[in-house]
Amino acid sequence: MATSQQIHLVSRPTGVPTQANFAQVEVSLPDLNDGEVLIKNTWMSVDPYMRPRMIDRKSYIAPFNLNEVMEAGAIGEVIESRNDDFPVGSKVSHISGWRTMHISDGSDLTLLPNVPLPDQLFLSTMGMTGLTAWAGLTKVISLKETDTVFVSAASGAVGSVVCQIAKLKGCKVIASVGSDEKAQMVKALGVDAVINYKTVANLTEALEQAAPHGIDVYFENVGGDHLEAALNVMNDYGRIPVCGMISGYNNDTAQPGPSNLFYINSKKLTMQGFIVIDYFDQFPEFIEQMGAWISEGKIKSEETVYHGIENAVDAFLGLFEGKNKGKMLVKL
Amino acid sequence: MATSQQIHLVSRPTGVPTQANFAQVEVSLPDLNDGEVLIKNTWMSVDPYMRPRMIDRKSYIAPFNLNEVMEAGAIGEVIESRNDDFPVGSKVSHISGWRTMHISDGSDLTLLPNVPLPDQLFLSTMGMTGLTAWAGLTKVISLKETDTVFVSAASGAVGSVVCQIAKLKGCKVIASVGSDEKAQMVKALGVDAVINYKTVANLTEALEQAAPHGIDVYFENVGGDHLEAALNVMNDYGRIPVCGMISGYNNDTAQPGPSNLFYINSKKLTMQGFIVIDYFDQFPEFIEQMGAWISEGKIKSEETVYHGIENAVDAFLGLFEGKNKGKMLVKL
Numbered sequence: 001m002a003t004s005q006q007i008h009l010v011s012r013p014t015g016v017p018t019q020a021n022f023a024q025v026e027v028s029l030p031d032l033n034d035g036e037v038l039i040k041n042t043w044m045s046v047d048p049y050m051r052p053r054m055i056d057r058k059s060y061i062a063p064f065n066l067n068e069v070m071e072a073g074a075i076g077e078v079i080e081s082r083n084d085d086f087p088v089g090s091k092v093s094h095i096s097g098w099r100t101m102h103i104s105d106g107s108d109l110t111l112l113p114n115v116p117l118p119d120q121l122f123l124s125t126m127g128m129t130g131l132t133a134w135a136g137l138t139k140v141i142s143l144k145e146t147d148t149v150f151v152s153a154a155s156g157a158v159g160s161v162v163c164q165i166a167k168l169k170g171c172k173v174i175a176s177v178g179s180d181e182k183a184q185m186v187k188a189l190g191v192d193a194v195i196n197y198k199t200v201a202n203l204t205e206a207l208e209q210a211a212p213h214g215i216d217v218y219f220e221n222v223g224g225d226h227l228e229a230a231l232n233v234m235n236d237y238g239r240i241p242v243c244g245m246i247s248g249y250n251n252d253t254a255q256p257g258p259s260n261l262f263y264i265n266s267k268k269l270t271m272q273g274f275i276v277i278d279y280f281d282q283f284p285e286f287i288e289q290m291g292a293w294i295s296e297g298k299i300k301s302e303e304t305v306y307h308g309i310e311n312a313v314d315a316f317l318g319l320f321e322g323k324n325k326g327k328m329l330v331k332l
Numbered sequence: 333m334a335t336s337q338q339i340h341l342v343s344r345p346t347g348v349p350t351q352a353n354f355a356q357v358e359v360s361l362p363d364l365n366d367g368e369v370l371i372k373n374t375w376m377s378v379d380p381y382m383r384p385r386m387i388d389r390k391s392y393i394a395p396f397n398l399n400e401v402m403e404a405g406a407i408g409e410v411i412e413s414r415n416d417d418f419p420v421g422s423k424v425s426h427i428s429g430w431r432t433m434h435i436s437d438g439s440d441l442t443l444l445p446n447v448p449l450p451d452q453l454f455l456s457t458m459g460m461t462g463l464t465a466w467a468g469l470t471k472v473i474s475l476k477e478t479d480t481v482f483v484s485a486a487s488g489a490v491g492s493v494v495c496q497i498a499k500l501k502g503c504k505v506i507a508s509v510g511s512d513e514k515a516q517m518v519k520a521l522g523v524d525a526v527i528n529y530k531t532v533a534n535l536t537e538a539l540e541q542a543a544p545h546g547i548d549v550y551f552e553n554v555g556g557d558h559l560e561a562a563l564n565v566m567n568d569y570g571r572i573p574v575c576g577m578i579s580g581y582n583n584d585t586a587q588p589g590p591s592n593l594f595y596i597n598s599k600k601l602t603m604q605g606f607i608v609i610d611y612f613d614q615f616p617e618f619i620e621q622m623g624a625w626i627s628e629g630k631i632k633s634e635e636t637v638y639h640g641i642e643n644a645v646d647a648f649l650g651l652f653e654g655k656n657k658g659k660m661l662v663k664l
Binding site: 052059060223236243244245248254255256257258260261262263264265266267269270271272273274275278 | 391559586590595597601604607610
């Protein structure tokens with residue numbers, strides 16, 4: 001009888017999550033029914049959006065239940081099959097991560113395309129992460145080559161792709177990161193200027209210095225001080241695609257927002273929130289474009305890899321400690 | 333020799349402006365040159381946007397200079413003319429208010445259309461105020477009849493027109509006002525529910541009660557607590573045209589913004605700032621539509637009138653004390 005190691009949410013975090021909020025549980029898997037496959041997961045994704053899902057409140061996605069296995073993007077290989085669409089050896093993506101094994105009737109599975117790319121890219125640049133960056137820049141707003149773009153969390157999973165797409169589009173790109181090591185990384189991706197927000201005295205002044213003609217686009221991953229600085233330095237008619245606001249995810253008590261929101265009015269700015277789910281129908285267009293960029297070496301897939309299901313929680317917690325460069329992944 | 337009474341800004345206000353920031357000055361006017369006209373102003377407009385113009389900082393419009401007469405929308409009548417385009421008796425609109433007389437070469441003048449409407453409407457519903465409300469609802473966003481619309485400062489110049497246009501479009505309209513008297517006024521304009529924000533214990537709860545299915549559009553005139561409540565109660569894909577944020581105009585020290593801006597992301601909201609100047613080219617379309625509505629009695633022009641240039645500063649200060657119902661005007 002097959003078993004799966006899986007991670008349960010056992011208590012709802014207050015503030016910064018800790019190991020105590022999670023438990024690793026071994027479960028026995030039933031035999032397959034007709035139409036089902038057994039998948040050995042090989043990679044899983046940990047992402048900041050999982051933190052708000054640990055709170056019991058209404059949102060665009062249901063909260064995680066207590067004492068149940070959580071969801072995460074994952075890649076796996078079919079090791080036993082009673083479904084002709086997914087024979088043994090098929091590589092698939094799905095959202096039943098946080099576990100080593102997954103039984104499926106196939107309805108939640110997508111076959112990985114047969115392209116010469118590492119599997120885990122379908123959790124990063126070729127997956128939701130890449131789609132998020134691409135949709136934010138090309139569908140939520142229409143990026144123009146004359147735009148000066150400010151990217152927060154620029155060394156992160158989405159940020160590192162945003163920087164590269166914006167450079168490919170011909171934009172000037174200013175990146176904000178949290179360490180000198182990450183600054184080196186995003187410089188290597190070709191950005192025009194990097195700010196280490198942890199060492200600058202004043203983020204607005206640093207941004208003004210990096211973008212003396214102001215910024216036209218702020219790709220919002222962070223919120224808080226970064227949004228305030230961006231509003232200060234934005235040019236008229238600036239656009240702010242709002243991808244996330246990680247700075248607030250671990251605050252259980254409400255943190256005040258920026259004090260300069262009036263610039264939205266006086267500078268005629270547009271802030272637009274988006275969730276990647278709404279752009280799933282554009283996956284084919286995205287895959288074609290991104291696949292070409294990656295094949296031509298124009299987009300690099302930065303990644304940080306933790307190993308083993310037993311380190312998956314550490315990988316997740318590391319997102320809030322800035323431990324990842326590029327996409328945070330767990331190799332199962 | 334003609335003289336003009338005019339109001340100068342003599343010091344930059346800190347916090348709430350006072351009479352001491354202004355002075356009434358009598359100036360002698362020169363004789364007219366060829367091409368010039370002398371205008372006796374009959375009406376002038378005072379507006380919240382004038383407050384930020386009293387601060388010496390870069391914005392979409394140049395700050396007022398110290399010890400000079402200020403600008404304001406005004407209506408006047410030509411009483412002496414050396415310009416055939418504007419014979420004596422012509423009624424004109426221009427931006428040289430805060431004064432009883434104005435000499436012009438005609439380049440800044442617009443003749444009032446020959447329609448049977450009170451002159452001052454060209455400073456309110458048929459002027460910039462009406463254009464602001466109309467453009468915010470129909471050009472910045474595309475109002476749909478299925479929208480539930482929340483309007484802050486709903487008894488104000490712009491707000492009272494927003495309420496009426498939204499009702500004409502078939503929307504459900506929730507209005508927020510600062511007194512029971514104003515609540516009566518906006519009820520008479522046909523809104524579905526009114527909140528007196530000064531007497532409710534919790535603005536979010538009051539809004540939830542008034543809009544149990546959430547709000548789709550928040551017409552932002554106020555900022556602060558109103559924005560926070562609107563974000564709490566907004567439905568997915570909600571739109572927020574940002575017309576102004578008067579709650580912050582008299583704060584010299586930065587006030588924190590709402591603590592729930594993450595809803596912009598998770599609810600996929602759009603906030604879009606706009607300034608009416610950008611919609612001046614749509615004036616003909618606006619005038620045709622609004623003129624018809626007013627003629628048919630479908631839009632009422634609410635107004636509060638102060639009398640005499642010597643009371644113009646009081647009228648302006650009254651804007652921040654909630655003394656106006658509808659458009660605040662000064663009859664000169």
